[in-house]
Amino acid sequence: xxxxxxxxxxxxxxxxxxxxxxxxxxxxxxxxxxxxxxxxxxxxxxxxxxxxxxxxxxxxxxxxxxxxxxxxxxxxxxxxxxxxxxxxxxxxxxxxxxxxxxxxxxxxxxxxxxxxxxxxxxxxxxxxxxxxxxxxxxxxxxxxxxxxxxxxxxxxxxxxxxxxxxxxxxxxxxxxxxxxxxxxxxxxxxxxxxxxxxxxxxxxxxxxxxxxxxxxxxxxxxxxxxxxxxxxxxxxxxxxxxxxxxxxxxxxxxxxxxxxxxxxxxxxxxxxxxxxxxxxxxxxxxxxxxxxxxxxxxxxxxxxxxxxxxxxxxxxxxxxxxx
Amino acid sequence: xxxxxxxxxxxxxxxxxxxxxxxxxxxxxxxxxxxxxxxxxxxxxxxxxxxxxxxxxxxxxxxxxxxxxxxxxxxxxxxxxxxxxxxxxxxxxxxxxxxxxxxxxxxxxxxxxxxxxxxxxxxxxxxxxxxxxxxxxxxxxxxxxxxxxxxxxxxxxxxxxxxxxxxxxxxxxxxxxxxxxxxxxxxxxxxxxxxxxxxxxxxxxxxxxxxxxxxxxxxxxxxxxxxxxxxxxxxxxxxxxxxxxxxxxxxxxxxxxxxxxxxxxxxxxxxxxxxxxxxxxxxxxxxxxxxxxxxxxxxxxxxxxxxxxxxxxxxxxxxxxxxx
Numbered sequence: 001x002x003x004x005x006x007x008x009x010x011x012x013x014x015x016x017x018x019x020x021x022x023x024x025x026x027x028x029x030x031x032x033x034x035x036x037x038x039x040x041x042x043x044x045x046x047x048x049x050x051x052x053x054x055x056x057x058x059x060x061x062x063x064x065x066x067x068x069x070x071x072x073x074x075x076x077x078x079x080x081x082x083x084x085x086x087x088x089x090x091x092x093x094x095x096x097x098x099x100x101x102x103x104x105x106x107x108x109x110x111x112x113x114x115x116x117x118x119x120x121x122x123x124x125x126x127x128x129x130x131x132x133x134x135x136x137x138x139x140x141x142x143x144x145x146x147x148x149x150x151x152x153x154x155x156x157x158x159x160x161x162x163x164x165x166x167x168x169x170x171x172x173x174x175x176x177x178x179x180x181x182x183x184x185x186x187x188x189x190x191x192x193x194x195x196x197x198x199x200x201x202x203x204x205x206x207x208x209x210x211x212x213x214x215x216x217x218x219x220x221x222x223x224x225x226x227x228x229x230x231x232x233x234x235x236x237x238x239x240x241x242x243x244x245x246x247x248x249x250x251x252x253x254x255x256x257x258x259x260x261x262x263x264x265x266x267x268x269x270x271x272x273x274x275x276x277x278x279x280x281x282x283x284x285x286x287x288x289x290x291x292x293x294x295x296x297x298x299x300x301x302x303x304x305x306x307x308x309x310x311x312x313x314x315x316x317x318x319x320x321x322x323x
Numbered sequence: 324x325x326x327x328x329x330x331x332x333x334x335x336x337x338x339x340x341x342x343x344x345x346x347x348x349x350x351x352x353x354x355x356x357x358x359x360x361x362x363x364x365x366x367x368x369x370x371x372x373x374x375x376x377x378x379x380x381x382x383x384x385x386x387x388x389x390x391x392x393x394x395x396x397x398x399x400x401x402x403x404x405x406x407x408x409x410x411x412x413x414x415x416x417x418x419x420x421x422x423x424x425x426x427x428x429x430x431x432x433x434x435x436x437x438x439x440x441x442x443x444x445x446x447x448x449x450x451x452x453x454x455x456x457x458x459x460x461x462x463x464x465x466x467x468x469x470x471x472x473x474x475x476x477x478x479x480x481x482x483x484x485x486x487x488x489x490x491x492x493x494x495x496x497x498x499x500x501x502x503x504x505x506x507x508x509x510x511x512x513x514x515x516x517x518x519x520x521x522x523x524x525x526x527x528x529x530x531x532x533x534x535x536x537x538x539x540x541x542x543x544x545x546x547x548x549x550x551x552x553x554x555x556x557x558x559x560x561x562x563x564x565x566x567x568x569x570x571x572x573x574x575x576x577x578x579x580x581x582x583x584x585x586x587x588x589x590x591x592x593x594x595x596x597x598x599x600x601x602x603x604x605x606x607x608x609x610x611x612x613x614x615x616x617x618x619x620x621x622x623x624x625x626x627x628x629x630x631x632x633x634x635x636x637x638x639x640x641x642x643x644x645x646x647x
Contacts (some may be wrong), residue, residue, distance in 0.1 A: 049509040050480070156597050157368070184366040186536055191580040191593035213509045216582040220591055257514040258538030261566045262583050271518050272511045275479050288435070 004174060004207050005038040005061070010070035012056050016280065028280050030056040032231035033070070037173065043201065043208040045222040045239070047215055047254065049276050053231040058177045061209070062096055075174075092122050095168040097181035101160035102150045105152040111138070112148040115167050122171050137166045140203075142196060162196065163242065169200060175228035179211045194220055216258045219243060224312070227251045230279050230287045237313040246316040250288050294319055327413040329498060329530050330356040330379065335392035336540075337374055337383070345388075346601040348374045353628075356498070361524060361531040363545035363562075365538055365577075368600045371554040372534045376500045380416040397497065400520065415491035419503040421483035425475040432471035433481075435459075435490045439480060442494040458489040463518060472497050481512035485519065492523065498530045517544050538577055542566050547634075553599040553609040556628060570637040572614045608640065609646045616641060 013027040031053040036042045046054040058071075059065040061072060063079065064268045072079050074090055084089050107112055115134045119125065123141060125133060135145050141162040152160055161181065168176050178197065182190040198221050200206060210222055218225055225242045227235045227250060235248040246252045253270045272291050277283055283290050289299040296318060304316045336350040348373040356362045364372040375565040376385045379394055381401060396414065418424050428503060435455045445451050452471070459467035462485040475483060484504060491499060501520065505513040521544060523529060536540055541548050543564070548565045550558040550573070558571040569575045579592035596613040605611060610620040622642050628638040 187596040257510040261542035
């Protein structure tokens with residue numbers, strides 16, 4: 001599998017300003033040294049709680065934020081330095097679907113205009129061709145032509161999310177960033193949308209970067225999972241391995257926190273105490289040590305090294321360091 | 324569980340007056356909650372579950388009209404005018420978004436003190452604060468004195484939800500209505516709040532009506548689960564019975580939609596179609612146009628809710644014939 005996106009040691013610090021002259025008094029370390037890659041037609045999930053920095057990574061990829069340091073390579077070129085044709089190509093190749101479709105769709109545009117906006121920018125089509133193109137896209141996401149004239153407020157949550165997906169795939173992108181695509185939807189609709197996304201991936205050979213705090217939806221759709229906490233990777237593994245042998249205590253607690261009516265007897269519940277600490281002043285050494293049920297002295301003193309477990313499975317935890 | 328009914332809802336129907344007509348949001352809903360029991364109302368958006376909760380709390384919006392029914396709480400009908408004002412101490416409600424519940428201009432300490440002052444008739448400032456801090460400790464908030472002096476924006480979502488629960492419980496209510504209290508939270512915090520509510524239930528003998536769209540959450544907290552669809556009650560059973568032996572095609576569909584963490588499936592099942600239009604509810608069974616096992620009778624006759632086995636009621640024609 002060739003690599004589509006490579007993220008090397010990405011950092012994004014947001015300055016905290018205070019006082020009359022806006023003196024910088026500190027930094028929110030939203031993303032603090034993250035390295036991973038997404039392969040061609042691969043689905044990679046970023047999993048973590050609020051404040052873990054998962055959405056900031058997405059924003060850096062979408063060029064909505066400029067990374068503080070580190071590089072993002074797409075098809076071999078560095079996107080933060082891309083200009084001209086490369087830049088236009090990049091914008092076209094990477095699209096996003098966000099959590100709340102009613103916030104990401106313009107309430108004053110109808111469905112046809114919403115979907116055709118990016119198409120008009122990047123392709124030269126006559127009005128009739130454009131209409132046909134948009135109808136075809138709608139069909140691909142499971143809506144019929146009667147929706148073309150509708151406005152976002154006339155749609156249900158699931159329908160609106162389908163429109164947002166149609167817009168995202170309208171330019172044949174290579175990578176689609178899905179930022180909590182089903183969190184705002186009901187369970188029965190969530191299943192419909194997940195199936196649609198899986199189907200589109202096969203049909204259009206897409207890669208996804210799925211961002212979610214809910215590990216249960218990850219299993220259906222993703223090939224590889226990265227668990228992040230306070231801007232750092234805790235564990236990375238192929239999806240099945242994350243579910244079968246989670247190594248990091250944080251991954252284990254995330255897994256058992258998902259309310260699953262069918263797994264009640266299968267697993268022991270671990271409830272995390274306390275809230276995630278502030279990323280302004282994250283805990284020293286291992287960032288998880290303040291909430292970790294297995295904390296040891298060394299966890300408070302030294303940052304855990306990267307430990308490889310078989311192929312493609314890595315974690316950062318002192319528990320797994322052999323003495 | 325004591326077999327003493329604390330709340331009985333009988334034949335409740337509620338309409339919302341909207342531009343150009345009315346939405347029949349809740350139709351002929353009846354159920355009962357026993358003392359010290361947690362009952363979950365489960366349904367998708369538009370199923371009427373929150374409307375039922377609001378009606379019990381007496382907090383329906385102005386455009387809602389109660390068409391029929393009675394809500395009997397501790398022997399008194401809440402819908403009668405003279406009991407309306409007295410019940411406030413005994414039923415409290417917690418909503419989904421704690422940040423929207425609390426006034427951003429007041430410190431949370433002032434909010435809870437206000438509630439304690441009005442409802443418990445305590446006048447001394449010291450005693451009020453003492454009671455407030457005690458409530459904060461009860462919901463396991465760290466550093467209660469700091470929380471007391473904080474504004475809502477200074478606290479995280481999980482902490483705010485604990486504050487709201489503390490406020491709700493400060494009047495020593497007999498019953499708590501929790502309307503999707505964990506939906507806005509991360510899974511780890513959700514697990515914490517569920518754990519807290521269960522321990523409070525044990526400690527205080529609280530009865531609870533827990534409203535959620537998530538059957539997984541329901542199975543963790545409920546003694547009994549009631550499934551609503553399109554404003555109607557379609558199935559009711561003990562928690563484990565409902566999870567292991569769902570009868571109604573809608574409930575079965577809902578169960579299959581839940582992504583499971585311990586088994587891998589290549590494809591998720593889903594229920595085709597969308598929720599019904601409540602301005603003109605279907606004539607027969609409300610679920611008939613999305614049901615995969617629909618029969619002719621379903622489109623004409625509305626199935627009544629009937630006891631299928633002990634502690635398990637369902638409203639579906641599939642189970643009517645078997646019994647007769």
